[in-house]
Amino acid sequence: MSKINVIQAIRDALNEEMAADERVIILGEDVGRIGGVFRATDGLWQKYGDNRVIDMPIAEAAIVGAAIGAALNGLRPVAEIQFADYIHPAFDQIVNEAAKIRYRSAGGFHCPIVVRAPAGGGIHGALYHSQSVEAYFCHAPGLKVVAPSNPYDAKGLLKAAIRNPDPVIYFEFKATYRTVEDDVPEDDYVVPLGVAAVKRQGRDLTLLTYGMMVHESLQAAEMLDKENVDVEVIDLRTLLPLDRETILTSVRKTSKALIVHEANKTGGLGAELAAIISEEAFEYLDGPITRVTGPDVPAMPFAPTLEAAFMPSSAKIADAARKLAAY
């Protein structure tokens, strides 16, 4: 075991998968010589060379499109989108090509790509360096979407994603990159896709969240513990497909569901979670399904005061949980 942060976990996963499987290549802006703007690929170009760690022009559609084409012909590309906010030029390639190629070729082609994209706020990045865009991709069957919250999961999910035969969009909450550390085994392991983690057992309500918000939620749960409110915190880890069993088992136990995400509320993942709970566990509910999310504004505002107003925090989460528990 060694104590590492999220960015190191991602780098280790890439390095280990590249060492183990020569089909694994990396494409992205500034990923080679300088090792990525967040240093996720630091040292990999020096180790694996030009053919496997490929600096790309600033052209996201080409980055993902080339990854898809390479995957169709037998490679295992990992494409890096420098910030999730820049993923939109590649949206067509991801949603119309990667997600649909297996279906439209009746299983003839499959598309084992990973698209890594640093997401989320909290680093004063303002409008185009703070977005949480996961909901767009969760609406596209054919894709898998993951969002780790900690180094152990970051490494295990990335390894699983690279080995997975289908396209995986891998959102890294950059606010966790250097703030969250874990003991991570040095031996090979994967965290399977589609499996949530119960981070904290509780009786009174179920809190469903992912990414950076796992940490705010756990803090909120500790605050409420002192008030005798016992919160069960579930880190979804994979957003598509959702681990319905873990979610529903918990809600049937606690009878109350609180959903937390940074992305804005309308049409966000919370809406889908609420619908699943209503459809599958309606008779168990003993309070309104509640969401704590970013507000419905177009993007993260720049001023530090406004960014704080936008972001869900442990205090905001605790307020909502307190109300729901008392319902």
Added chain:
Amino acid sequence: MAELSKDELLEIYECMQLIRTFEDRVSGLFAEGKLPGFVHLYAGEEAIAVGVCSHLTDDDFITSTHRGHGHCIAKGVEINPMMAELYGKETGSCKGKGGSMHIADVDKGMMGANGIVGGGGPLACGSGLTAKVKGTDQVTICFFGDGASEQGTMHEAMNLAKIWKLPVVFVCENNGFAESTPVGYHCSAKDISDRATAYNMPGFTVDGTDFFAVHEAAGEAIARARQGEGPSLVECKGFRYYGHFEGDAKAYYTEEMVADFKKRDPIGKFRQGVLDRNLVSEAELDKIDAQAKQTIEDAVKFAEESAYPALEECLTDVYVAYA
């Protein structure tokens, strides 16, 4: 240089020096931890923004980039609100909502710095289309970098501008690097302006550190656009003193390159050029230098004394009307 009056030359110098002073000061403020967020500095490229924008009025439009401070100043955006915007203060150009990468000013025809590389090309076409439909002689300048020249949006925009014969001038600021990636690697063309041939529009490459070269080429392109003769592509080759963003270790710069930058300094070159020809006096230029420093210090004071926006501002400016 002959057609520019002494007053014009002094104004040009003042504008370039304001940009340089602003950027150098912002670098320091960032290092001191006074600015939230990231900044991308324009120092070294002053001759391009000023060489182009000195042909424009407030009625003309520009689209800008993540490296937009120079474009803002050259297009006449006020310094105090700009600096306040970098601090995220309520007195900022965008009430603190945008920050460095997103400064916009409707009154000055500044359609916005843009955190998305290649985001401005199609917008410039739309702005050009408006002028064409309305029958005005307004021109739109699309500033973009060598990195953006590889985005699909820029290719779509240049094609569109040509088929519609729009009054748009595409000004490529080729500073040699797309973030850290050298243009010789990321670009298939020898000169980015060579691509103009494919769009069947005039294309030129000029020395982006030479104000007069930029001014002349941009002037011709803007005149063509104003007269309804359609778009052009002007590539200005230059450099940036600072890294892609403040905090960038600049591992891709060599010592020789940096030494060469100093020799090619656009402001130094301009200064020497006008002094050698006795068009202005050294005292006049020195006075402008001192004034620029004072203007920027005043702006820093203005920004620091301003308040952060109220929390409710997080929820405003979303729709014109909610129904």
